[in-house]
Amino acid sequence: MSQLKAITCKAAIFRDANQPLSIESVIIDVPLADHVRIKMISAGICASDGHIKWGHMKTSNLPMVLGHEGLALVESVGPEVKQLQAGDLVLTNIMSQCDQCKDCQDRSSNFCEKDGFQIRNASTNKKLEDGTGVWGFCRLGVFSEYVLLKQSQVVKIDPRLNKENCCIISCAVMTGFFSATNLAKVSPNSTACVIGLGAIGLNAVFGCKFNGAQNIIAIDINNSKKAIALEFGATEFVNPQELDRPVEQYLKEKYGGVHYAIECIGNQGVMESAFKALKPTGTLALVGVGGKTLNFPAIEMLTGRTVAGGFLGKKRSDEGFNQLGEMYLNGQYNIDRLVTHRFSLEQINDAFQLLKEGKCIRSIIVF
Ligand code: APR
Ligand code: ZN
Numbered sequence: 001m002s003q004l005k006a007i008t009c010k011a012a013i014f015r016d017a018n019q020p021l022s023i024e025s026v027i028i029d030v031p032l033a034d035h036v037r038i039k040m041i042s043a044g045i046c047a048s049d050g051h052i053k054w055g056h057m058k059t060s061n062l063p064m065v066l067g068h069e070g071l072a073l074v075e076s077v078g079p080e081v082k083q084l085q086a087g088d089l090v091l092t093n094i095m096s097q098c099d100q101c102k103d104c105q106d107r108s109s110n111f112c113e114k115d116g117f118q119i120r121n122a123s124t125n126k127k128l129e130d131g132t133g134v135w136g137f138c139r140l141g142v143f144s145e146y147v148l149l150k151q152s153q154v155v156k157i158d159p160r161l162n163k164e165n166c167c168i169i170s171c172a173v174m175t176g177f178f179s180a181t182n183l184a185k186v187s188p189n190s191t192a193c194v195i196g197l198g199a200i201g202l203n204a205v206f207g208c209k210f211n212g213a214q215n216i217i218a219i220d221i222n223n224s225k226k227a228i229a230l231e232f233g234a235t236e237f238v239n240p241q242e243l244d245r246p247v248e249q250y251l252k253e254k255y256g257g258v259h260y261a262i263e264c265i266g267n268q269g270v271m272e273s274a275f276k277a278l279k280p281t282g283t284l285a286l287v288g289v290g291g292k293t294l295n296f297p298a299i300e301m302l303t304g305r306t307v308a309g310g311f312l313g314k315k316r317s318d319e320g321f322n323q324l325g326e327m328y329l330n331g332q333y334n335i336d337r338l339v340t341h342r343f344s345l346e347q348i349n350d351a352f353q354l355l356k357e358g359k360c361i362r363s364i365i366v367f
Helices: 047-053 166-168 171-182 201-209 223-231 249-253 268-276 315-327 347-355
Strands: 007-014 021-028 035-044 069-077 090-093 122-130 133-136 146-150 154-156 192-197 215-219 235-239 257-264 278-286 305-310 338-341 362-366
Touching: 007 347, 021 146, 021 347, 035 090, 035 166, 047 347, 069 146, 069 166, 069 278, 090 166, 122 146, 154 315, 166 171, 166 315, 166 338, 166 362, 171 201, 171 257, 171 278, 171 315, 192 201, 192 268, 201 215, 201 223, 215 223, 215 249, 223 235, 249 268, 257 268, 268 278, 338 347, 347 362
Parallel strands: 192 215, 192 257, 215 235, 257 278, 278 305, 338 362
Antiparallel strands: 007 021, 021 122, 035 069, 035 146, 035 362, 069 090, 090 154, 122 133
16 A cells, blocks of 8 residues: 555646647546545547537636546555455446435435535546646546546446446446436337437437337437437437427327437427427436526426436446446447547547537547
Protein backbone atom coordinates (compact mmCIF):
# COMPACT_ATOMS: atom_id res chain seq x y z
CA MET A 1 0.00 0.00 0.00
CA SER A 2 2.59 2.50 1.16
CA GLN A 3 4.51 2.41 -2.12
CA LEU A 4 1.53 3.80 -4.09
CA LYS A 5 2.17 7.20 -5.62
CA ALA A 6 0.09 9.90 -7.28
CA ILE A 7 -0.06 9.39 -11.06
CA THR A 8 0.40 12.12 -13.66
CA CYS A 9 -1.54 11.35 -16.85
CA LYS A 10 -3.43 12.94 -19.74
CA ALA A 11 -7.05 14.11 -19.62
CA ALA A 12 -9.36 16.15 -21.89
CA ILE A 13 -10.19 19.37 -20.06
CA PHE A 14 -13.42 21.36 -20.60
CA ARG A 15 -13.35 25.06 -19.67
CA ASP A 16 -15.76 26.79 -22.01
CA ALA A 17 -18.46 25.68 -24.48
CA ASN A 18 -16.85 27.74 -27.24
CA GLN A 19 -13.45 26.10 -26.99
CA PRO A 20 -12.24 22.65 -27.97
CA LEU A 21 -11.37 20.30 -25.11
CA SER A 22 -7.65 20.54 -24.39
CA ILE A 23 -5.42 17.59 -23.59
CA GLU A 24 -3.52 18.41 -20.40
CA SER A 25 -1.64 16.68 -17.61
CA VAL A 26 -3.64 15.90 -14.48
CA ILE A 27 -2.63 14.37 -11.17
CA ILE A 28 -4.58 11.42 -9.83
CA ASP A 29 -4.05 10.86 -6.11
CA VAL A 30 -3.51 7.60 -4.29
CA PRO A 31 -6.87 5.96 -3.36
CA LEU A 32 -7.64 6.37 0.36
CA ALA A 33 -10.41 4.78 2.46
CA ASP A 34 -13.18 3.39 0.18
CA HIS A 35 -11.73 4.74 -3.06
CA VAL A 36 -10.32 2.98 -6.10
CA ARG A 37 -8.05 4.21 -8.87
CA ILE A 38 -8.85 2.88 -12.32
CA LYS A 39 -6.93 2.81 -15.59
CA MET A 40 -9.26 3.49 -18.51
CA ILE A 41 -9.49 1.03 -21.40
CA SER A 42 -12.17 2.82 -23.42
CA ALA A 43 -14.92 5.44 -23.03
CA GLY A 44 -18.01 6.28 -25.08
CA ILE A 45 -19.03 9.75 -26.28
CA CYS A 46 -22.64 10.26 -25.17
CA ALA A 47 -24.97 13.12 -26.07
CA SER A 48 -25.11 13.96 -22.33
CA ASP A 49 -21.42 14.90 -22.50
CA GLY A 50 -22.30 16.82 -25.64
CA HIS A 51 -24.93 18.87 -23.77
CA ILE A 52 -22.11 20.33 -21.63
CA LYS A 53 -19.54 20.55 -24.43
CA TRP A 54 -21.92 22.46 -26.72
CA GLY A 55 -23.27 24.69 -23.97
CA HIS A 56 -26.86 23.33 -23.93
CA MET A 57 -26.39 22.54 -20.23
CA LYS A 58 -24.44 25.06 -18.17
CA THR A 59 -22.06 24.24 -15.36
CA SER A 60 -19.97 26.38 -13.06
CA ASN A 61 -17.89 23.39 -11.92
CA LEU A 62 -14.83 24.28 -13.99
CA PRO A 63 -12.44 23.07 -15.18
CA MET A 64 -14.17 19.74 -15.82
CA VAL A 65 -13.37 16.40 -17.40
CA LEU A 66 -16.39 15.03 -19.28
CA GLY A 67 -17.20 11.37 -19.89
CA HIS A 68 -19.26 8.92 -17.86
CA GLU A 69 -19.44 5.78 -20.03
CA GLY A 70 -16.30 3.78 -19.34
CA LEU A 71 -14.56 0.43 -19.20
CA ALA A 72 -11.45 0.19 -17.02
CA LEU A 73 -9.14 -1.98 -14.95
CA VAL A 74 -8.76 -1.35 -11.24
CA GLU A 75 -5.18 -0.11 -10.75
CA SER A 76 -5.17 0.18 -6.94
CA VAL A 77 -7.64 0.29 -4.03
CA GLY A 78 -7.95 2.06 -0.67
CA PRO A 79 -7.63 0.15 2.62
CA GLU A 80 -11.42 -0.08 3.23
CA VAL A 81 -12.18 -1.61 -0.16
CA LYS A 82 -13.05 -5.28 0.27
CA GLN A 83 -14.92 -6.31 -2.89
CA LEU A 84 -12.46 -5.07 -5.52
CA GLN A 85 -8.80 -5.57 -6.18
CA ALA A 86 -6.13 -4.45 -8.64
CA GLY A 87 -6.71 -6.07 -12.04
CA ASP A 88 -10.52 -6.34 -11.77
CA LEU A 89 -12.46 -5.30 -14.87
CA VAL A 90 -15.10 -2.64 -14.13
CA LEU A 91 -17.68 -0.40 -15.77
CA THR A 92 -18.19 3.12 -14.46
CA ASN A 93 -21.54 3.79 -12.83
CA ILE A 94 -23.46 7.09 -12.79
CA MET A 95 -25.99 5.68 -10.28
CA SER A 96 -23.74 4.68 -7.43
CA GLN A 97 -25.42 3.11 -4.42
CA CYS A 98 -24.16 2.91 -0.83
CA ASP A 99 -26.13 -0.35 -0.44
CA GLN A 100 -26.96 0.43 3.18
CA CYS A 101 -29.60 3.16 3.18
CA LYS A 102 -33.38 2.70 2.86
CA ASP A 103 -33.28 3.70 -0.82
CA CYS A 104 -30.78 0.96 -1.55
CA GLN A 105 -32.87 -1.68 0.26
CA ASP A 106 -35.62 -0.91 -2.27
CA ARG A 107 -34.49 -3.24 -5.04
CA SER A 108 -37.07 -1.82 -7.47
CA SER A 109 -35.12 1.42 -7.92
CA ASN A 110 -31.50 2.48 -8.42
CA PHE A 111 -31.70 5.76 -6.56
CA CYS A 112 -29.60 6.33 -3.45
CA GLU A 113 -29.99 9.55 -1.50
CA LYS A 114 -26.59 9.20 0.11
CA ASP A 115 -24.21 8.04 -2.59
CA GLY A 116 -26.35 8.60 -5.61
CA PHE A 117 -26.49 10.73 -8.67
CA GLN A 118 -25.65 14.26 -7.62
CA ILE A 119 -24.52 15.88 -10.78
CA ARG A 120 -24.59 19.32 -9.19
CA ASN A 121 -22.29 18.28 -6.36
CA ALA A 122 -19.81 16.61 -8.69
CA SER A 123 -16.55 16.22 -6.85
CA THR A 124 -13.06 17.21 -7.90
CA ASN A 125 -11.20 13.95 -8.20
CA LYS A 126 -8.29 15.25 -10.30
CA LYS A 127 -5.85 18.17 -10.10
CA LEU A 128 -4.03 20.19 -12.70
CA GLU A 129 -0.27 20.36 -12.22
CA ASP A 130 -0.65 23.79 -10.53
CA GLY A 131 -2.94 22.19 -7.92
CA THR A 132 -6.29 23.47 -9.30
CA GLY A 133 -9.07 20.95 -8.63
CA VAL A 134 -10.72 19.42 -11.72
CA TRP A 135 -14.39 18.37 -11.60
CA GLY A 136 -15.70 15.16 -13.12
CA PHE A 137 -18.95 15.08 -15.11
CA CYS A 138 -21.49 12.93 -13.22
CA ARG A 139 -18.76 12.83 -10.53
CA LEU A 140 -16.83 10.58 -12.95
CA GLY A 141 -14.93 12.33 -15.76
CA VAL A 142 -13.63 9.31 -17.64
CA PHE A 143 -11.95 11.14 -20.54
CA SER A 144 -8.74 10.73 -18.54
CA GLU A 145 -6.18 7.92 -18.59
CA TYR A 146 -6.69 7.29 -14.86
CA VAL A 147 -9.61 8.22 -12.58
CA LEU A 148 -10.01 8.20 -8.80
CA LEU A 149 -13.50 7.12 -7.66
CA LYS A 150 -15.50 5.81 -4.74
CA GLN A 151 -15.84 2.04 -4.96
CA SER A 152 -19.61 2.36 -5.53
CA GLN A 153 -18.90 4.32 -8.73
CA VAL A 154 -17.62 1.20 -10.46
CA VAL A 155 -19.17 -2.24 -10.95
CA LYS A 156 -17.05 -5.37 -11.34
CA ILE A 157 -17.89 -7.37 -14.46
CA ASP A 158 -16.88 -10.66 -16.10
CA PRO A 159 -13.21 -10.40 -17.21
CA ARG A 160 -14.23 -11.87 -20.60
CA LEU A 161 -15.86 -8.47 -21.31
CA ASN A 162 -12.40 -6.90 -21.62
CA LYS A 163 -13.19 -5.66 -25.15
CA GLU A 164 -13.03 -1.98 -25.99
CA ASN A 165 -16.61 -1.79 -27.33
CA CYS A 166 -18.01 -2.98 -24.01
CA CYS A 167 -17.62 0.49 -22.48
CA ILE A 168 -20.97 1.43 -24.01
CA ILE A 169 -22.76 -1.03 -21.72
CA SER A 170 -22.18 1.51 -18.94
CA CYS A 171 -24.60 4.12 -20.33
CA ALA A 172 -26.08 3.64 -23.81
CA VAL A 173 -26.90 -0.07 -23.65
CA MET A 174 -27.98 -0.02 -20.01
CA THR A 175 -30.11 3.10 -20.40
CA GLY A 176 -31.78 2.17 -23.66
CA PHE A 177 -32.43 -1.52 -22.98
CA PHE A 178 -33.75 -1.07 -19.45
CA SER A 179 -35.79 2.02 -20.33
CA ALA A 180 -37.87 -0.31 -22.48
CA THR A 181 -37.75 -3.50 -20.39
CA ASN A 182 -37.69 -2.11 -16.84
CA LEU A 183 -38.82 1.53 -16.82
CA ALA A 184 -41.61 1.39 -19.42
CA LYS A 185 -42.07 -2.38 -18.86
CA VAL A 186 -43.01 -3.03 -22.48
CA SER A 187 -45.38 -5.98 -22.68
CA PRO A 188 -45.69 -8.77 -25.28
CA ASN A 189 -47.79 -8.02 -28.40
CA SER A 190 -47.94 -4.30 -27.57
CA THR A 191 -47.31 -1.26 -29.77
CA ALA A 192 -44.31 0.87 -28.80
CA CYS A 193 -42.55 3.83 -30.34
CA VAL A 194 -39.01 5.03 -29.71
CA ILE A 195 -38.20 8.61 -30.65
CA GLY A 196 -34.55 9.53 -31.28
CA LEU A 197 -32.37 6.75 -32.65
CA GLY A 198 -28.95 7.48 -31.19
CA ALA A 199 -27.17 4.74 -29.27
CA ILE A 200 -29.71 5.13 -26.45
CA GLY A 201 -32.78 4.91 -28.68
CA LEU A 202 -31.50 1.93 -30.68
CA ASN A 203 -30.98 0.00 -27.46
CA ALA A 204 -34.53 0.95 -26.44
CA VAL A 205 -35.76 -0.45 -29.78
CA PHE A 206 -33.92 -3.69 -28.98
CA GLY A 207 -35.46 -3.74 -25.49
CA CYS A 208 -38.95 -3.43 -27.03
CA LYS A 209 -38.17 -6.36 -29.30
CA PHE A 210 -36.68 -8.37 -26.43
CA ASN A 211 -39.91 -7.94 -24.45
CA GLY A 212 -41.99 -9.07 -27.40
CA ALA A 213 -43.65 -5.88 -28.64
CA GLN A 214 -45.58 -6.49 -31.85
CA ASN A 215 -45.25 -3.06 -33.45
CA ILE A 216 -42.08 -1.07 -32.85
CA ILE A 217 -42.12 2.31 -34.54
CA ALA A 218 -38.67 3.91 -34.68
CA ILE A 219 -38.84 7.68 -35.17
CA ASP A 220 -36.03 10.02 -36.19
CA ILE A 221 -35.52 13.06 -38.40
CA ASN A 222 -32.31 11.52 -39.75
CA ASN A 223 -33.08 8.90 -42.43
CA SER A 224 -29.63 7.35 -42.07
CA LYS A 225 -30.88 5.75 -38.82
CA LYS A 226 -33.51 3.69 -40.63
CA ALA A 227 -31.45 0.62 -41.61
CA ILE A 228 -29.89 0.08 -38.19
CA ALA A 229 -33.23 0.64 -36.43
CA LEU A 230 -34.77 -2.14 -38.53
CA GLU A 231 -31.78 -4.36 -37.70
CA PHE A 232 -32.34 -3.81 -33.97
CA GLY A 233 -36.00 -4.78 -34.20
CA ALA A 234 -38.05 -1.83 -35.44
CA THR A 235 -41.03 -2.88 -37.55
CA GLU A 236 -41.36 0.57 -39.11
CA PHE A 237 -39.25 3.72 -39.45
CA VAL A 238 -40.91 7.12 -39.52
CA ASN A 239 -39.34 10.48 -40.26
CA PRO A 240 -41.77 13.05 -38.78
CA GLN A 241 -40.51 15.68 -41.21
CA GLU A 242 -41.73 13.58 -44.13
CA LEU A 243 -45.27 13.16 -42.78
CA ASP A 244 -48.14 15.44 -43.83
CA ARG A 245 -49.52 15.48 -40.26
CA PRO A 246 -48.14 15.44 -36.71
CA VAL A 247 -46.53 12.10 -35.83
CA GLU A 248 -48.91 11.59 -32.88
CA GLN A 249 -51.86 11.86 -35.26
CA TYR A 250 -50.23 9.36 -37.61
CA LEU A 251 -49.73 6.90 -34.73
CA LYS A 252 -53.34 7.38 -33.54
CA GLU A 253 -54.71 6.74 -37.03
CA LYS A 254 -52.53 3.73 -37.83
CA TYR A 255 -52.34 1.99 -34.43
CA GLY A 256 -54.99 3.68 -32.27
CA GLY A 257 -52.06 5.19 -30.35
CA VAL A 258 -49.16 3.46 -28.63
CA HIS A 259 -48.97 1.51 -25.37
CA TYR A 260 -45.43 2.79 -24.84
CA ALA A 261 -43.58 5.88 -26.05
CA ILE A 262 -39.89 6.17 -25.19
CA GLU A 263 -38.35 9.61 -25.68
CA CYS A 264 -34.58 9.37 -26.24
CA ILE A 265 -33.73 12.92 -27.31
CA GLY A 266 -34.37 15.31 -24.41
CA ASN A 267 -36.65 17.61 -26.42
CA GLN A 268 -39.63 19.12 -24.60
CA GLY A 269 -41.83 19.39 -27.71
CA VAL A 270 -41.12 15.77 -28.59
CA MET A 271 -41.97 14.64 -25.04
CA GLU A 272 -45.32 16.43 -25.22
CA SER A 273 -46.08 15.03 -28.66
CA ALA A 274 -45.16 11.53 -27.41
CA PHE A 275 -47.67 11.92 -24.56
CA LYS A 276 -50.38 12.75 -27.11
CA ALA A 277 -49.58 9.53 -29.00
CA LEU A 278 -50.38 7.33 -25.96
CA LYS A 279 -53.40 5.08 -25.73
CA PRO A 280 -55.60 5.88 -22.68
CA THR A 281 -53.53 3.56 -20.46
CA GLY A 282 -50.20 4.11 -22.19
CA THR A 283 -46.84 4.89 -20.63
CA LEU A 284 -44.43 7.63 -21.63
CA ALA A 285 -40.85 6.88 -20.56
CA LEU A 286 -38.62 9.94 -20.34
CA VAL A 287 -35.03 9.03 -21.16
CA GLY A 288 -33.46 12.01 -22.95
CA VAL A 289 -31.92 14.66 -20.74
CA GLY A 290 -33.51 18.07 -21.30
CA GLY A 291 -36.84 19.86 -21.41
CA LYS A 292 -38.10 22.20 -18.73
CA THR A 293 -41.72 22.06 -17.55
CA LEU A 294 -43.93 19.58 -19.35
CA ASN A 295 -47.62 20.23 -19.93
CA PHE A 296 -50.02 17.30 -19.78
CA PRO A 297 -53.80 17.67 -19.33
CA ALA A 298 -54.57 16.11 -15.89
CA ILE A 299 -57.81 14.57 -17.13
CA GLU A 300 -55.87 12.53 -19.67
CA MET A 301 -53.74 11.05 -16.89
CA LEU A 302 -56.89 9.89 -15.09
CA THR A 303 -57.70 7.25 -17.68
CA GLY A 304 -54.50 5.49 -16.62
CA ARG A 305 -51.66 7.10 -18.52
CA THR A 306 -48.28 7.04 -16.81
CA VAL A 307 -45.22 9.24 -17.19
CA ALA A 308 -42.11 7.43 -15.96
CA GLY A 309 -38.53 8.58 -15.48
CA GLY A 310 -35.30 7.12 -14.20
CA PHE A 311 -31.62 7.18 -15.10
CA LEU A 312 -30.18 3.91 -16.47
CA GLY A 313 -33.70 2.58 -16.99
CA LYS A 314 -34.20 2.68 -13.18
CA LYS A 315 -32.25 -0.57 -13.01
CA ARG A 316 -29.53 -1.27 -10.46
CA SER A 317 -26.14 -1.14 -12.20
CA ASP A 318 -24.73 -4.25 -10.51
CA GLU A 319 -27.63 -6.34 -11.84
CA GLY A 320 -28.02 -4.62 -15.19
CA PHE A 321 -24.39 -4.47 -16.30
CA ASN A 322 -23.91 -8.16 -15.58
CA GLN A 323 -27.13 -9.21 -17.31
CA LEU A 324 -26.17 -7.25 -20.44
CA GLY A 325 -22.60 -8.56 -20.32
CA GLU A 326 -23.92 -12.10 -20.28
CA MET A 327 -26.23 -11.39 -23.22
CA TYR A 328 -23.24 -10.03 -25.15
CA LEU A 329 -21.10 -13.06 -24.36
CA ASN A 330 -23.94 -15.41 -25.39
CA GLY A 331 -24.25 -13.66 -28.74
CA GLN A 332 -27.73 -12.37 -27.86
CA TYR A 333 -26.79 -8.70 -28.01
CA ASN A 334 -24.91 -7.14 -30.93
CA ILE A 335 -23.22 -4.36 -28.98
CA ASP A 336 -20.33 -4.23 -31.46
CA ARG A 337 -22.69 -3.05 -34.21
CA LEU A 338 -23.41 0.13 -32.23
CA VAL A 339 -19.77 1.26 -32.06
CA THR A 340 -19.19 2.91 -35.41
CA HIS A 341 -16.03 4.96 -34.76
CA ARG A 342 -12.88 4.81 -32.63
CA PHE A 343 -10.62 7.69 -31.66
CA SER A 344 -7.58 8.36 -29.48
CA LEU A 345 -7.94 10.79 -26.56
CA GLU A 346 -6.10 13.42 -28.65
CA GLN A 347 -8.83 13.16 -31.31
CA ILE A 348 -11.72 13.68 -28.89
CA ASN A 349 -12.93 16.94 -30.44
CA ASP A 350 -13.37 15.16 -33.79
CA ALA A 351 -15.46 12.52 -32.02
CA PHE A 352 -17.80 15.18 -30.58
CA GLN A 353 -18.10 16.84 -33.99
CA LEU A 354 -19.19 13.56 -35.56
CA LEU A 355 -21.91 13.14 -32.90
CA LYS A 356 -23.09 16.72 -33.43
CA GLU A 357 -23.44 16.07 -37.16
CA GLY A 358 -25.37 12.82 -36.54
CA LYS A 359 -22.77 10.82 -38.47
CA CYS A 360 -22.08 8.13 -35.89
CA ILE A 361 -24.02 5.78 -33.65
CA ARG A 362 -21.44 5.56 -30.86
CA SER A 363 -17.84 6.74 -31.03
CA ILE A 364 -15.46 5.47 -28.41
CA ILE A 365 -12.13 6.74 -27.13
CA VAL A 366 -9.56 3.95 -26.92
CA PHE A 367 -6.84 4.70 -24.37
N1 APR B 1 -37.40 14.25 -33.71
C1 APR B 1 -36.90 13.01 -33.94
N2 APR B 1 -35.61 12.68 -33.76
C2 APR B 1 -34.76 13.65 -33.36
C3 APR B 1 -35.21 14.97 -33.11
C4 APR B 1 -36.59 15.26 -33.31
N3 APR B 1 -37.08 16.46 -33.09
N4 APR B 1 -34.13 15.69 -32.69
C5 APR B 1 -33.08 14.86 -32.68
N5 APR B 1 -33.45 13.63 -33.08
C6 APR B 1 -32.62 12.44 -33.20
C7 APR B 1 -31.25 12.66 -33.82
O1 APR B 1 -31.33 12.67 -35.24
C8 APR B 1 -30.46 11.48 -33.27
O2 APR B 1 -30.52 10.36 -34.13
O3 APR B 1 -32.33 11.95 -31.91
C9 APR B 1 -31.14 11.15 -31.95
C10 APR B 1 -30.30 11.45 -30.72
O4 APR B 1 -29.19 10.63 -30.72
P1 APR B 1 -27.75 11.03 -30.18
O5 APR B 1 -27.51 12.46 -30.42
O6 APR B 1 -26.79 10.02 -30.69
O7 APR B 1 -27.95 10.89 -28.57
P2 APR B 1 -27.76 9.70 -27.51
O8 APR B 1 -26.34 9.62 -27.08
O9 APR B 1 -28.44 8.47 -28.01
O10 APR B 1 -28.58 10.32 -26.29
C11 APR B 1 -29.95 10.62 -26.39
O11 APR B 1 -30.32 10.50 -24.02
O12 APR B 1 -28.67 10.24 -22.44
C12 APR B 1 -29.52 11.12 -23.04
O13 APR B 1 -28.40 13.21 -22.91
C13 APR B 1 -28.72 12.17 -23.76
O14 APR B 1 -30.55 13.54 -24.22
C14 APR B 1 -29.67 12.60 -24.81
C15 APR B 1 -30.43 11.35 -25.15
ZN1 ZN C 1 -24.71 8.70 -21.06
